[in-house]
Amino acid sequence: MERERWGQVERVFHAALQVEESRRGELVRRSCAGDEDLRREVESLLAHHQNAGDFIETPAFDGEANTAGVRAIPAAANPRPDLKGALVAHYRILDEIGIGGMGVVYKAEDTKLSRTVALKFLPDHLAKDSAAVERFRREARAALRSIIQTFAQFTTSRSTRVASSSPWSTSRARLWPAALPGER
Amino acid sequence: MLFDEALMVARETSTDLVAVDDALNRLAKVDERKSQVVEMRFFGGLSVEETAEVLKVSPETVMRDWKLAKAWLLRELSGEKPNGA
Numbered sequence: 001m002e003r004e005r006w007g008q009v010e011r012v013f014h015a016a017l018q019v020e021e022s023r024r025g026e027l028v029r030r031s032c033a034g035d036e037d038l039r040r041e042v043e044s045l046l047a048h049h050q051n052a053g054d055f056i057e058t059p060a061f062d063g064e065a066n067t068a069g070v071r072a073i074p075a076a077a078n079p080r081p082d083l084k085g086a087l088v089a090h091y092r093i094l095d096e097i098g099i100g101g102m103g104v105v106y107k108a109e110d111t112k113l114s115r116t117v118a119l120k121f122l123p124d125h126l127a128k129d130s131a132a133v134e135r136f137r138r139e140a141r142a143a144l145r146s147i148i149q150t151f152a153q154f155t156t157s158r159s160t161r162v163a164s165s166s167p168w169s170t171s172r173a174r175l176w177p178a179a180l181p182g183e184r
Numbered sequence: 185m186l187f188d189e190a191l192m193v194a195r196e197t198s199t200d201l202v203a204v205d206d207a208l209n210r211l212a213k214v215d216e217r218k219s220q221v222v223e224m225r226f227f228g229g230l231s232v233e234e235t236a237e238v239l240k241v242s243p244e245t246v247m248r249d250w251k252l253a254k255a256w257l258l259r260e261l262s263g264e265k266p267n268g269a
Binding site for chain 1: 199201202204214215222225226227228229248251252254255256257258259262264
């Protein structure tokens, strides 16, 4: 979409949100002045705005209560070999944290950087499924986006963070590792 | 709880993270700043004020961006075609 067009969409969209719902249709019609494409685009976005509810309102990754959503693993449903103590690449498996969306998450020690990491493994039965593998790879990229984003924000706001005790100080400080995975 | 443990442990959510990530890449082509607002708030967990500070815009602008971006992303995820305006 051209920048100018998008600007028009944006202006009418926000103007419509300024008035009562019952008057929005009329306002949009008037603002679009016969431009039917523009009217349809704005009305479509307004309709989705009405239905948006809690959509993406809760952050995807919560660094402070990050195991809250991980289901406990019932012992009976746990036929996996005990990996505790095993070395995978240069990661030593410490403990099983839980089952994420599509795999098992272990707490592990990065023996090169002496830090704790989470390792997520794709279950065996999915490892042969190329769609599942692809999804797994993309999920990792989505997680990586969060980390890179947070790091970028940190470097931008370093002075702010040092200067004030909130909101940057304690809780988020733990979010920054000494070394970040580089995006390929 | 250390940072790194959060790395791959997403909160149980009905939102398809991969789909949001993909849609966000498309939004970046339409409006870079709105995609950044969503990235910081949804993937980065920043508040409105924090996001405003990083992007050097007002919190009101962040909220406006956020509202439109949410509607746009929700439409993308619903599979409905934008009308190409």
